[in-house]
Amino acid sequence: MFEKILFATTGTPTCDHAAHVAFDLKKKYHSELTLFHSMGMPSRGFSQFVKDSRTGEEEYLDNDYADWVKEELKTYYAKQLAEAEGVLFETTAGESHREILRAARKTDADLIVMGAHSRDEEAGATRYRNVVGSTMQRVAKGAKCPVLIVSRPCTTCLWYFSNIIFGTDFSKASYSAFLFAYQLAKAIGAKLHLFHALDMSSIHAGKAVSQDEIEREIAEARERIEKTYVAKMEDYDNYEVEVWEGVPYVEILKFARERNGDLIVMAHHTREVDPEEAVLGSTVEQVVLRAACPVASVNRPDKVS
Amino acid sequence: MPEGKLCNKQTVDTEEQLQALLNDKSGKQYYEEMNHLDVDAKALWATIQKTLKSRLRTWLEICAHCGMCSDSCFFYMANKKDPTQVPSYKIQSTLGELVRRKGHVDNAFMQMVMDTAWSKCTCCNRCGMYCPFGIDMGVMFSYLRGLCFTQGFVPWELKIGSGMHRIYRAQMNVTTEDWVDTCEWMAEEYEEDWPGLTIPVDKQDADIIYTVNAREPKHYPEDLAEAAILFHLAGENWTVPSEGWEETSLAMFAGDWAACKMQVESVYDAMERLNPKRMVVTECGHAYRATVVEGPYWTGRKDGQTPIPSFHYVEWVAEALRTGKIKIDPAKKIKEPVTYQDSCNYIRNAGLKDVAREIMGYIAEDFREMKPNKEHNFCCGGGGGLNGIGRYREQRNIGLKVKRDQILATGANLVIAPCHNCWDAIRDLEEEFEIGIRWSFLKPLLIHMAIVPDHLKPEE
Amino acid sequence: MYAFVTGPLAWLSFTVFIVGIIARIIWYFRGLSWQLDRVAYKEHMAYGIKGAIRSIVFWLIPFGTHSWRFYPFFTICVFTFHIGLLFTPLFIFGHNVLLQERWGFSLWAMPEGMADFMTVAVIIAVLFIILRRNALPEVRILTTPYDYLVLAIAVAPFVTGLLAHHQIGNYNFWLIAHILAGEIFLVAIPLTKLSHFIGFFLSRAQLGMDYGIKRGGMKSKGLAW
Numbered sequence: 001m002f003e004k005i006l007f008a009t010t011g012t013p014t015c016d017h018a019a020h021v022a023f024d025l026k027k028k029y030h031s032e033l034t035l036f037h038s039m040g041m042p043s044r045g046f047s048q049f050v051k052d053s054r055t056g057e058e059e060y061l062d063n064d065y066a067d068w069v070k071e072e073l074k075t076y077y078a079k080q081l082a083e084a085e086g087v088l089f090e091t092t093a094g095e096s097h098r099e100i101l102r103a104a105r106k107t108d109a110d111l112i113v114m115g116a117h118s119r120d121e122e123a124g125a126t127r128y129r130n131v132v133g134s135t136m137q138r139v140a141k142g143a144k145c146p147v148l149i150v151s152r153p154c155t156t157c158l159w160y161f162s163n164i165i166f167g168t169d170f171s172k173a174s175y176s177a178f179l180f181a182y183q184l185a186k187a188i189g190a191k192l193h194l195f196h197a198l199d200m201s202s203i204h205a206g207k208a209v210s211q212d213e214i215e216r217e218i219a220e221a222r223e224r225i226e227k228t229y230v231a232k233m234e235d236y237d238n239y240e241v242e243v244w245e246g247v248p249y250v251e252i253l254k255f256a257r258e259r260n261g262d263l264i265v266m267a268h269h270t271r272e273v274d275p276e277e278a279v280l281g282s283t284v285e286q287v288v289l290r291a292a293c294p295v296a297s298v299n300r301p302d303k304v305s
Numbered sequence: 306m307p308e309g310k311l312c313n314k315q316t317v318d319t320e321e322q323l324q325a326l327l328n329d330k331s332g333k334q335y336y337e338e339m340n341h342l343d344v345d346a347k348a349l350w351a352t353i354q355k356t357l358k359s360r361l362r363t364w365l366e367i368c369a370h371c372g373m374c375s376d377s378c379f380f381y382m383a384n385k386k387d388p389t390q391v392p393s394y395k396i397q398s399t400l401g402e403l404v405r406r407k408g409h410v411d412n413a414f415m416q417m418v419m420d421t422a423w424s425k426c427t428c429c430n431r432c433g434m435y436c437p438f439g440i441d442m443g444v445m446f447s448y449l450r451g452l453c454f455t456q457g458f459v460p461w462e463l464k465i466g467s468g469m470h471r472i473y474r475a476q477m478n479v480t481t482e483d484w485v486d487t488c489e490w491m492a493e494e495y496e497e498d499w500p501g502l503t504i505p506v507d508k509q510d511a512d513i514i515y516t517v518n519a520r521e522p523k524h525y526p527e528d529l530a531e532a533a534i535l536f537h538l539a540g541e542n543w544t545v546p547s548e549g550w551e552e553t554s555l556a557m558f559a560g561d562w563a564a565c566k567m568q569v570e571s572v573y574d575a576m577e578r579l580n581p582k583r584m585v586v587t588e589c590g591h592a593y594r595a596t597v598v599e600g601p602y603w604t605g606r607k608d609g610q611t612p613i614p615s616f617h618y619v620e621w622v623a624e625a626l627r628t629g630k631i632k633i634d635p636a637k638k639i640k641e642p643v644t645y646q647d648s649c650n651y652i653r654n655a656g657l658k659d660v661a662r663e664i665m666g667y668i669a670e671d672f673r674e675m676k677p678n679k680e681h682n683f684c685c686g687g688g689g690g691l692n693g694i695g696r697y698r699e700q701r702n703i704g705l706k707v708k709r710d711q712i713l714a715t716g717a718n719l720v721i722a723p724c725h726n727c728w729d730a731i732r733d734l735e736e737e738f739e740i741g742i743r744w745s746f747l748k749p750l751l752i753h754m755a756i757v758p759d760h761l762k763p764e765e
Numbered sequence: 766m767y768a769f770v771t772g773p774l775a776w777l778s779f780t781v782f783i784v785g786i787i788a789r790i791i792w793y794f795r796g797l798s799w800q801l802d803r804v805a806y807k808e809h810m811a812y813g814i815k816g817a818i819r820s821i822v823f824w825l826i827p828f829g830t831h832s833w834r835f836y837p838f839f840t841i842c843v844f845t846f847h848i849g850l851l852f853t854p855l856f857i858f859g860h861n862v863l864l865q866e867r868w869g870f871s872l873w874a875m876p877e878g879m880a881d882f883m884t885v886a887v888i889i890a891v892l893f894i895i896l897r898r899n900a901l902p903e904v905r906i907l908t909t910p911y912d913y914l915v916l917a918i919a920v921a922p923f924v925t926g927l928l929a930h931h932q933i934g935n936y937n938f939w940l941i942a943h944i945l946a947g948e949i950f951l952v953a954i955p956l957t958k959l960s961h962f963i964g965f966f967l968s969r970a971q972l973g974m975d976y977g978i979k980r981g982g983m984k985s986k987g988l989a990w
C-alpha cells in the first residue's frame with residue numbers, strides 16, 4: 001500500500017512533520033518517493049510569470065527557475081535525502097491542489113503525504129481562483145488515493161502505531177476509508193477503532209429528542225458498523241466499535257484523544273459541506289487542524305481495494 | 306541587415322525557436338536585440354500600399370481632430386486625461402505618421418509605435434462608437450499591430466504566444482495527448498459526484514462541439530469539468546474534439562495573421578470532421594472574437610460565418626435557462642449585490658448584451674449594472690493581450706483604475722466576468738487595489754444554483 | 766472680374782466639386798474589401814444596409830447618440846455650424862434669385878432675418894469651435910494649422926457674404942470675395958478633409974455595416990449608438 005508515495009511539500013517548515021513521515025515510510029517500505037513542489041501560480045494572464053509560492057515574489061518560469069527551485073528543495077531536505085535513495089523531484093507551476101492531483105495521477109501514487117497547507121499561508125492561492133477551501137481540502141476531495149495529512153510532530157513511526165481511529169458516516173466514500181484503515185491496522189498490528197458520531201446538529205435540528213430515541217439510534221448505528229465493516233474483517237479481532245452523539249468532528253476529536261489515537265482515518269465527504277458556505281471548512285479540515293495525530297483522508301476505492 | 310537571434314522578422318515555427326525565446330528571462334535579450342533591429346522600409350511601405358485601403362485611408366484623412374473620442378478611451382481617463390492618450394492622437398502619431406513618411410521610419414519610431422499599439426490601446430473599439438465619423442482606432446491599432454509584427458517589433462510574450470499557436474495550435478504548450486488526458490482525468494475525478502458524467506472526445510454528429518481556452522486544461526481543468534457537469538445536467542449530446550479544441554488567439558493580439566488563420570482552421574477542421582450541429586465556446590471573449598467573428602475572414606470564408614453555427618457560452622447558458630434544461634433553485638439565487646462585466650469582445654463586438662441580462666435575470670436578485678454598460682462598457686483594462694505583457698505591466702495597472710471605480714460605484718461584492726481576460730484583469734485589480742470584491746465565471750455559480758434532478762444524483 | 770468668377774470659375778469649381786465627390790465615392794467603394802476589412806458586405810446586404818442606416822441616422826440627430834449627449838456644448842456648436850453651413854447657401858434669397866435667372870428654377874427662399882441669423886450663428890459657432898480647440902488640451906494636441914485653414918475656408922463665405930449683403934465697406938469687393946470664397950469652399954470639399962462631406966456618410970455606412978453584419982448585428986437588435 002506504500003509502493004509509490006507522493007510527498008507534496010511547500011518546502012517550508014509547515015511540511016517538516018509531513019516530511020518526516022514521508023521519508024520514514026520510504027525507508028521502511030522501500031517506496032518510490034516523489035517530492036513534489038508546486039512552484040507558484042501563473043500570474044499575468046497567459047504569460048510565463050509565476051508568483052513563487054514560498055517568497056511571494058514574481059518569478060519568471062523557465063528551466064533555470066525550475067532547476068533553482070529543485071536545488072532549493074534538495075538543500076532544504078539535504079539531511080533526509082542523504083539517507084534516502086532514488087528520490088524523484090517534480091515541480092510545476094499552477095494551483096497547488098490541482099498540480100498535486102495531477103502529479104499523483106501521473107506518478108500513479110498510492111499515497112499522498114502532505115502538511116496541513118493552511119488557509120492563512122495560502123491566502124494568495126485562495127485568491128487566485130477566488131475559490132474557497134484550502135489546498136489540503138481540495139486534494140483530499142479529488143485524490144484517488146489516500147491522503148495522509150501530518151500537521152503535528154509525529155514521534156512514533158507509522159508502523160508502530162497502536163490505535164487507528166476510523167470515523168464513518170456510512171457513506172460510500174467511508175467504505176474506502178475503512179478499507180484503508182483496516183488494511184493498515186492489519187499490516188502493522190494496530191487496534192482498529194470503528195467510530196460513528198450521530199450528527200445531532202443536522203438530523204434533529206430544532207426537535208427535542210428523547211433519550212430513548214438516541215439510544216435506539218446508537219444501537220442501530222452499532223449494528224450497521226457490525227454489518228458493513230466488521231463483517232468484512234474476516235478474522236481480525238483487534239477492534240472496537242463505538243458510537244457517540246454530537247457534532248461529528250468534535251466527537252471524533254474527543255474520541256481520538258480518549259483512545260490515544262495515532263491516526264484518524266476518514267472520508268472527505270464531498271457533499272456534506274458546501275465549501276462556499278462552510279466558513280470553517282469540511283470535517284476533514286476541522287479534524288486535521290485540531291487533531292494531535294495525523295489524519296488520513298480516503299475518498300475513493302481505486303487505491304485501497 | 307541586422308536581425309536578432311531572438312528578435313527578428315521571422316515567425317516562430319519550431320520548438321527550438323520557441324524554447325530559445327522562453328529561456329530568455331523576461332525577454333531581456335529579446336528587447337536588447339530589438340534596439341538593433343532594422344526597419345525594412347520598402348517592405349513596410351509595400352505592405353501598407355497593399356492593405357491600407359479606402360476605409361483606413363479615409364479614416365486617417367477625414368479625422369476632424371475634434372477630440373470627441375478622447376473620453377471614450379479608458380486609458381485617457383485612467384491617465385488623468387493625459388492628452389497623449391487621446392485615441393486620435395495615438396493613431397495619428399503612429400499609423401498616420403507611418404503613412405505620411407511612406408514607411409521611412411527608424412528603429413526608435415517603430416519601438417514607439419509598438420509601445421503605443423500594445424500599451425496604450427487594447428483594441429477595445431470603444432472609441433469607434435464615439436467618433437462622429439465612425440473612425441475606429443481599435444481597428445486601426447489592430448492593423449498597426451500587424452505591421453509591427455511583420456517588422457519584428459512585437460512584445461516578447463506575444464511573439465511567444467503566436468509561436469505557441471503555430472506549433473501547438475494552442476496558446477500554451479498543451480499537446481493533443483495532454484488535452485485528451487485532461488478530459489479523461491476530469492471525467493474520472495467528478496464522476497463520483499455526478500454519476501454518468503463523461504467528457505466525450507471526438508464523438509461524431511453530436512449536437513454540440515465544445516471548445517475552450519488552453520489555460521483551462523493547463524491550469525484550471527475544473528473549468529472543463531464544470532462545463533461537462535452543466536452539459537450533463539442539461540442533457541446535452543456534446544463532444545470535444547481531440548484536435549482543434551482551442552479557440553483563443555494570442556496570434557490575434559500579436560498581429561500574426563497567418564498564425565490566426567492556422568489556429569482557426571484547426572477548429573473549423575474539427576467542425577467538419579465531427580459534423581456536430583453547432584459549436585459552443587467556453588467563457589472567453591477573445592476566443593469567440595477570434596474564432597467566430599474574425600476567423601471566417603482569415604480563412605477566406607466569403608459569408609463571414611463559421612462552418613457550423615457558433616455560440617458563446619453565455620448564449621448557451623441563456624438558452625438552457627430559458628428552455629428549462631437547467632433549472633435554478635430560487636432559494637439559491639445570488640442574493641448579494643452582483644454586477645456583470647460586459648466584455649468588449651462578445652458584447653460590444655458581437656452583440657450579446659441582452660443574452661447576458663437574460664442570464665442575470667434568472668440567477669441574481671440584486672443585479673447592479675455598471676455605468677456605462679453593455680456595448681458602452683469600458684474595457685476591463687487587460688484586453689488585447691495587455692494582461693500578459695510584462696513590459697507594460699505598469700501601464701496596465703494604471704488602466705485598471707477605471708474598472709475599479711466602475712465596480713465600486715455599483716456597490717457589488719461579486720463581479721461575474723464570463724471572459725478569461727476580464728476575469729484576469731479583475732483578479733489583478735483586486736490584488737492591486739484590494740477593494741474587497743470577488744469575481745467568478747458563470748459555471749461554478751450555476752452548478753451551485755442548479756436543481757439537480759434525482760436521477761442525476763449520486764446514490765448513497 | 767465679376768463675369769469671370771461667376772462664369773468659367775464657377776463652372777470649374779462646380780465641376781471639381783461634383784467630379785471630386787463622385788470620384789471619392791467610386792474610390793471608396795472600390796477600396797472596400799470584404800477580406801481586408803473583414804466584413805461580408807455582399808453576402809449579408811440586408812443586415813448591412815440596416816446597420817448603415819442606423820449608423821448614419823442616429824448621428825444626424827442632434828443628441829441622437831451617446832457621444833453627442835456626452836458633449837452637449839460641442840454638439841450644439843457642431844449642429845448649429847453644420848445646419849447653417851448646409852442650409853443657408855441653399856435657401857438664401859440671393860442664391861435663389863441667381864438660380865431663377867440662370868436656370869429658371871428656384872428653391873424655397875428663407876426670410877432675410879433668418880438668413881442673417883443663420884449666418885451669424887455659423888460664425889459664432891466657429892468662434893466657439895476655435896475657442897474650444899484652444900481651451901481643451903485633448904483637442905489642442907490634435908489641432909494643426911491645417912484645421913484652422915479648413916475652418917477658415919468654411920466660414921469665409923459666410924463672413925464675406927454678411928459683409929457684402931449689408932454693404933459694409935466696399936460692396937463689390939466683398940461680393941467678389943464672397944463668390945471666390947464660396948468657390949474655394951466647393952473645391953476644398955473633395956480635396957481636403959472637408960471631404961467628410963461625403964466621407965461622413967461613407968465611413969458611417971461602412972462602420973454601420975461592420976457592426977450590422979459582423980460585430981453583433983445578426984445576433985442583436987443593433988448597436989445603441
Ligand code: HEM
Nearest residue numbers: 369370371437843847850894912915916919959961962965
Ligand atoms: C453630416 C454629418 C457631418 C458631421 C457629423 C460632421 C461633423 C463635423 C465635426 C465633428 C467637425 C469638427 C469641428 C471642429 O472641432 O473643428 C466638423 C467640421 C466641419 N465640417 Fe462637418 N460634419 C458633417 C457634415 C459636413 C458637411 C456635409 C459639410 C459640408 C461642407 C461639413 C463641413 C464642415 C466644416 C467646414 C468643418 C470645419 C473644418 C474642420 O474642422 O474640419 N460637414 N464636422
Ligand code: SF4
Nearest residue numbers: 368369371372374436
Ligand atoms: S472623434 Fe473621430 S474625428 Fe474626432 S478626433 Fe476622434 S477620431 Fe478624429
Ligand code: SF4
Nearest residue numbers: 378426429430432443
Ligand atoms: S480601442 Fe479602446 S483602448 Fe484603443 S484607443 Fe480606442 S478606446 Fe482606447
